[in-house]
Amino acid sequence: MQNNQRDELSQRLRALREAVGEDVAITAKATGITTELYEKYESGESDIPISFLSAIATHFGVNVNALLTGSDARARVFSVTRAGRGPVVERRAQYHYEALAAGFAGKPMEPYRVTVEPGRADIVLNTHSGQELNVVLSGTLLVRVDGHDTILNKGDAIYYDSSRPHGMQALNDKPAVFIAVITS
Incomplete structure (x- = not known):
């Protein structure tokens, strides 16, 4: 960030x-x-x-x-986010999150386009309430959920209980890009 x-x-x-x-x-x-x-x-x-x-x-x-x-969402019927134009948050050096529905009010879920850069040897685990869906758009992604590792390629998806420790890592020395949809 x-x-x-x-x-x-x-x-x-x-x-x-x-x-x-x-x-x-x-x-x-x-x-x-x-x-x-x-x-x-x-x-x-x-x-x-x-x-x-x-x-x-x-x-x-x-x-x-x-x-x-810093502002409340106003849209209640639909919200469009143009490629590369969503609000961005960078949690760590390897993670880049782009909010995909920032303009929509009252969402029960938060969609993001996430890019994970290669280069980190360890996987940092997180937990939060709700559930999460990840769909890989490009690259290869190692996803660890509650101690179980799964390798995902383009087009693959994983759905999990996000109250369990989870984290990701880009593989093959290339960035991995995926859509994350998080419920609370």
Whole structure:
């Protein structure tokens, strides 16, 4: 995540928490992280993962894209996102998320176009509420869910309980691009 984007997101987190008058420790506990880690997110010291954004959006009853963009979605019938024009969040150096329905209000799911760059030897695992569908558009992707590894190629899909530890890794020294649809 770029520093200015992380700073803006951190400011939105703080403003939201302060607007409801909630203590840092309460927010951290409600989202399943330590107070210290929450403070790093809110101060901009640490990249903020999508799993945390999903948890805090659920906790405060807001849309994830409102956190990402700073504005509420308005569309209720349909929303078009042109290629490469969706709001972007970069969780880690290897992950690039593009929101595909940021303009649609009241979504029960969040769709993203995700690019995973090669080069990381370990798989960082995440958990969040809900379920997730991943459909590979290009490249080869190793998906680990609850200790089980599955290799996916172009056109392959996997659906899983995202409360289980899961993570991805691009294989063959090439980026992997996939659509992720996340429910909460």
